[in-house]
Structure formats: C-alpha cells, structure tokens
Amino acid sequence: MTESADPRDRLIVALDLPGVPEAEALIDRIGDAATFYKIGYRLGYAGGLALAERLAARGLKVFLDLKLHDIGNTVEEGVRSASGLGATFLTVHAYPQTMRAAVRGRGASLKILAVTVLTSYDDADAAEAGYALPVAELVAKRAAQAAEIGIDGLVCSAAEAASVRRIVGPDRLIVTPGIRPAGAEAGDQKRVMTPGDARRVGIDHVVVGRPITGAADPRAVAQAIVAELA
Ligand SMILES: O=C(O)c1cc(=O)[nH]c(=O)n1[C@@H]1O[C@H](COP(=O)(O)O)[C@@H](O)[C@H]1O
16 A cells, blocks of 8 residues: 555546536646545546546656456556556456556556456346356456556445455555445445445545536535545
8 A cells, every 4th residue: 555645645536527528627627635546437438538648748647548358468558558648547357367468568657457357237237247256256357467467456346445455565555446435326336335444444546426526616525535534
C-alpha cells in the first residue's frame, strides 16, 4: 500500500459523462476538492483521450479505464500506445494472458490495474457467466495471478480488499469502485461499501462516479468523501 500524504489523492472521480464539455464543467465545479479523475470508454470515445492528456499536463492524475482484454499482441501494443497519454493508471481485465501482455507494454510510468471481478457481479452473475467459483474465490484467484505476473494494482470491491491485501502484500495498489456514501443509491452496483469503511479495510483509492456526477453540489460530496478517507 502506498500512503499518499494528501487524502484527496485517495478519491478517484469517475468522469462518466457524455462529452468533454460536461467533463470540464464538472472538473471546474469540483475545483481543488479532487486531484484524480477516471476516464472510461464512454468519455474516451467522445474526445476523452485528448482530455486525459490535458489533465495530466495540468498536474491532475488520470486513471484511463479502458478495461483491455484481447489477444496478447493487441493488448501489449495497445498498452504501449496508451502509455504516451500521461495517465497514472490503466485497467485491463485480470486474465493471465492479458495481464502478462500489459506488463510487457506498460513502459516506465504507467501503472497497470487488473480488474478482478466487476463490482456489479454477485455469485449468481458469475455463475451465469460460466464461472464455477463464487465471486470471493474468483477475486482471490485472480489477485494471486496478478501478483505473480507483476501487475501494479487490483480493482475489486472493498468487501474483498482485506483478503486481497493478504494475498498481494503491502506493495500493490488496491482500488475499489462500488463505493457509496451512506444513504446513496447503489444503482447497478452489487458489492458496495461506504468510503470510510473502505478506508478502514486498507484500500489505496476509491472510485466514485454517480454519487458525485449526479449531485447538486459535486464539490461538497467530493469533500465529504475525502473527509471519510482522511
Ligand atoms: O474499473 C473500474 O473502474 C470499475 C470496475 C468495477 O468492478 N466496477 C466499477 O464500477 N468500475 C467503474 O467505477 C465507476 C463506478 O461508478 P459509480 O457506480 O457511478 O460510482 C464506473 O466508471 C465503473 O466503470
């Protein structure tokens, strides 16, 4: 676990918005309450990759959430291309071939996060997708494989963070979406936790989207989450 002195760095705001103008307006409203933004493929396919470069050039941290998963050569070269954008994190799905390829392509400064089991999945969803293992065991298996391969960090739900920490040790990052302040709507997330509880189980970063993007006062919500993470 890498402890940042600034608790704002523990919050990653997911810019799940239709376009760059909406994303820039949200970033302006949040102001200095957040330092780290996630750009996924909704925004990425709508001009968000150029925005990622601009945010990084301004000194903000960027998490490129592209969730790559393909044949090894395509992943390796895709990661190599993405490594020029100035992002701090890039996601791939936690399949061994994919993780090995991402490690080959990552370069010096881009950290690869492996998505273990999506936080919108419960055991029934995993079974429907053809997996014999319950979610907790699948997360544990993938975390062990990721550590063996040399992946920089894991994405899992905060519910698995303590067991993932035991598996991967202190030096790999644990990043948890599925975070909901007390009373917030879960939406399609099934494995959820509050920011404060996530912090207590040893996460490095939380990812929060709709509770901030849909708030009347996104800056105030971001500040309240950071206060829970301090
Ligand atoms: O890789 C991710 O960031 C991710 C992995 C996962 O298992 N679950 C998950 O929700 N995410 C992302 O985290 C964000 C969560 O958004 P909210 O549910 O709106 O807070 C979305 O951008 C998701 O794409």
